[in-house]
Amino acid sequence: MENLISANRELWFDWKWQLMNSLKRIEDIVDYFPFLKEDLENLKWVTKKYRFSVTPYYLSLAENDPDDPILKQIIPDVLEIARRGDPDPYREDEHSPVPHLVHRYSDRVVLLVTNICPVYCRHCMRKRWWRRKGYVLRGPLLEEALNYIRAHEEVKDVLLSGGEPLLLKDEELDYILSKLREIKHLKVLRIGSRVPVTLPMRLTESLGRVFEKYAPIYINTHFNHPRELSDFTIERMKNFTRYGVIWGNQTVLLKGVNDSVEILKELFYNLLSAGVRPYYLFQCDPVEGVEHFRVPLSRAIEIYRQLMNFSGMALPKFALDLPEGGGKVIISSPCEVRKMENGYLVRSNDRGEVFYPDPPFK
Numbered sequence: 001m002e003n004l005i006s007a008n009r010e011l012w013f014d015w016k017w018q019l020m021n022s023l024k025r026i027e028d029i030v031d032y033f034p035f036l037k038e039d040l041e042n043l044k045w046v047t048k049k050y051r052f053s054v055t056p057y058y059l060s061l062a063e064n065d066p067d068d069p070i071l072k073q074i075i076p077d078v079l080e081i082a083r084r085g086d087p088d089p090y091r092e093d094e095h096s097p098v099p100h101l102v103h104r105y106s107d108r109v110v111l112l113v114t115n116i117c118p119v120y121c122r123h124c125m126r127k128r129w130w131r132r133k134g135y136v137l138r139g140p141l142l143e144e145a146l147n148y149i150r151a152h153e154e155v156k157d158v159l160l161s162g163g164e165p166l167l168l169k170d171e172e173l174d175y176i177l178s179k180l181r182e183i184k185h186l187k188v189l190r191i192g193s194r195v196p197v198t199l200p201m202r203l204t205e206s207l208g209r210v211f212e213k214y215a216p217i218y219i220n221t222h223f224n225h226p227r228e229l230s231d232f233t234i235e236r237m238k239n240f241t242r243y244g245v246i247w248g249n250q251t252v253l254l255k256g257v258n259d260s261v262e263i264l265k266e267l268f269y270n271l272l273s274a275g276v277r278p279y280y281l282f283q284c285d286p287v288e289g290v291e292h293f294r295v296p297l298s299r300a301i302e303i304y305r306q307l308m309n310f311s312g313m314a315l316p317k318f319a320l321d322l323p324e325g326g327g328k329v330i331i332s333s334p335c336e337v338r339k340m341e342n343g344y345l346v347r348s349n350d351r352g353e354v355f356y357p358d359p360p361f362k
């Protein structure tokens with residue numbers, strides 16, 4: 001990996017160079033991770049259905065170990081094909097009144113501005129979109145989506161998502177954000193982006209200047225493991241707060257990547273110290289091609305229960321999306337309460353049952 005970095009040191013921090021030099025065939029990375037040779041034909045077969053791409057930067061975070069948490073998120077697995085699942089369990093396609101816009105909850109919409117990503121994460125919940133031709137939302141289809149938002153006053157919150165929204169050019173993002181800011185009933189502009197994880201060089205000064213015009217911009221990013229928080233990305237994210245960006249993070253609980261209290265604790269504290277609020281911990285849901293990452297719900301709840309002993313600031317909400325469009329559910333503190341005379345017995349995480357008195361005056 002050192003060779004990859006040292007041979008390209010001058011251009012390493014140029015996001016366009018990183019994109020142009022992304023490794024798009026699994027055989028391109030075998031020299032760095034020789035253990036992949038054994039299974040190469042199978043891996044190539046998987047990429048015929050679910051594409052592969054990784055930036056040199058994200059690859060440089062990986063170690064030559066089949067159990068490496070970075071590699072697990074980028075190396076295809078035959079289980080993506082072998083196990084069946086629902087390609088769209090959240091029924092996004094059914095809740096799409098105009099192309100590239102999802103309106104599942106009355107007060108918010110998701111605008112899917114592209115289906116292209118710098119890194120294709122094996123656990124992506126929109127894998128079904130990878131098979132479509134690459135697009136960027138512009139022209140009449142963008143106008144149709146903007147008109148839909150203008151016509152729906154109940155919508156207060158727009159999330160630009162994809163794909164990777166920050167792959168759009170600065171001018172394209174400027175145009176979309178300016179049109180959204182003109183809509184008086186919109187209160188919240190959010191972007192879901194994984195560039196801080198996979199391509200932090202994209203957080204350029206000129207992009208910051210675009211956000212500054214429409215601040216506050218809430219960016220939900222997606223760190224899953226503490227090793228993804230490099231010094232470089234921390235510096236860029238901290239710098240971006242000066243442009244009115246407010247960072248949040250959503251982590252997906254992934255078997256073999258971060259299904260451990262210690263890993264999540266380190267991740268959440270490190271995020272906080274980088275100025276990023278851990279916002280959601282998502283249960284990995286039954287999406288086709290992703291099932292092998294799922295942790296049983298009972299184990300997930302037990303992990304979360306143990307996390308609850310740490311600082312509230314470091315504790316994200318634990319959420320799962322119910323299948324067949326059942327909607328998002330927050331699994332909050334699984335606490336037991338028993339009614340007693342003059343009060344309750346409440347089971348605490350670490351002290352067993354504790355008496356909680358009723359107010360003295362009824």
Ligand code: SF4
Nearest residue numbers: 117120121124163194
């Ligand atoms: S960056 Fe996001 S949208 Fe793109 S593959 Fe990864 S999880 Fe999916």
